Amino acid sequence: MLDRNRAALIDTARGLSEVDARRRLVTSLTTPISLLKHAAAAERIWFQRFWADLDEGDCDGYSRRDEGTFTVTDDESLADVIAEFERASQRSREIAARFALDDTKVNPREGEVSMRWTLLAMIEEFARHAGHGDILREQIEP
Known part of the structure; x- marks a missing residue:
């Protein structure tokens, strides 16, 4: 189910022009491309930082829990950001495979969480x- 939702998120942006992928249709930083950038950061935050205990500098991209997860630079294309999300997702799969579903760790924000809880949280x-991406796509391509 997690992989299905990863693919669904990519599908909301795939095929958009670079301009449309960056169109701000809401007051927040949410755009089709920024949703993918944020999702890649979420993968790193939960799997690389939390479960694998990697320092921020050892992660393969942005991994702080703040608005920076939505930041896409001008030199990043939609294809680049999709590829980044796919790489982060693959690394998450590899990290998750090292743990049993009932393995737990203490998260400062959430308390004690299991790998199962983490996977369900990512599905959600x-x-x-x-x-969100579907709604933005409807606004871009009525």
Whole structure:
């Protein structure tokens, strides 16, 4: 289900022009491309930083829990950001495979969480963001 929601999120942006992928249709930083950038950061935050205990500098991209997760630079294309999300997702799969579903760790914000809880939280997050992406896509391509 997580991979299905990852793919659904990508599908909300795939095929858009670079201009449309960056169109701000809401007051927040949410755009089709920024949703993918944010999702890649969420992968790194939960799997690389939390589960694998990597320092920020050892992650393969932005991994702080702040608005910076939505930041896309001018030199990043939609294809670049999709590829970044796919790489982060693959690394998350590899990290998750090292743990049993019932393995737990203490998260400063959430308390004690299991790998199962983390996977369910990511399913929820990406389903929500795929819905956001669907709405943005409807506004871009009526």
